[in-house]
Amino acid sequence: MAAPETTPTAATTPPSTIELRAPSKYLTDKSQPATTSNTTFVSPPLDWVCRTWSVTHSTLPMWRSASNVRITYKPLAAPAGQATDNVDDLVEYEKKGSLKKVEGIDTPDPSTPGSWNWRGKGWLKIASSHWEVLGWGERPHADGVERWVVTWFAPTLFTKEGVDIYSDRKEGLSQDTLDQVMKALKGLDAAPKVVDFVSKDMLAVEIKLPWKTRGA
Template structure:
């Protein structure tokens, strides 16, 4: 069971109320395992994880985050990766604008933390919302610090909280969450 359940709407829906108080960069730093998602790109993948590393402040004082995603195909041993940099979204604490590195420099996306917390056994979790891009639909990911993921009761609590906003786009996403294989 979640001992702390803080869920809020993405900025796009903030006028409906209840915005999540964002986690600190220290809370986000480290490796997270994507255990549940609505994003079609993860349906045929396994062992999806994201490592956030806080970068030194740039010349204007902005602290960015290095964002490294690793994953495997369901039937593959090869580890693939996607690397980018997250820049805080101006005027929207808890939101970031991602830009790919290397050949992915042309790709960008916007993501926000909808909720985060910890379970009684010390596992941590984060719920992220990704805005629609040219390449992907809007989506939700649920991350866990532990590769084993979260208890079903915690997942149920998170999904229930998302649905209680009664915002059709968020409810629809919460109803289409699937498990991402971690092995």
């Protein structure tokens, strides 16, 4: 899941075009990743990231048997006299009629813009992972705007590296936005391995509205 900077001036206006960068593991200079349009990648502001996102498409096999996968990011309060960009990370999904969750905390990784290190909470505290924002933005939609994010997650003991596509709309991305995101993913010349597994493994995550909620 990735490390948005708090308030970069260049990021106050979300991109309206779909541009992606390659994951840092494929870059020579991790500190200044370039996008598919040869512009310097800028991290999304933290307040833009902090909301609930529907995971609409993923290469992760575990989501094949789940539905209504969503991730909620919330800023964590800083200890007295300290600053923090740490984020509460709540993944919820529905499986076999029940609502399940995975909780963790994201800490910005200063080595690469838009990168985070995740650690689980509770019994998952021994688990950790690394994720990055490859692209983000807003596009006009009949209902106003649709926000989108593409994230990459590094391999762990339990999962291969992969890519997720997020939408701020419960029903998912418009077809045009999805088509352009997929085109950009397949244009990541700096990361041919990513292009390969996206082409082979990217599938839609089942969405069945309304979402199940706790206590319902």
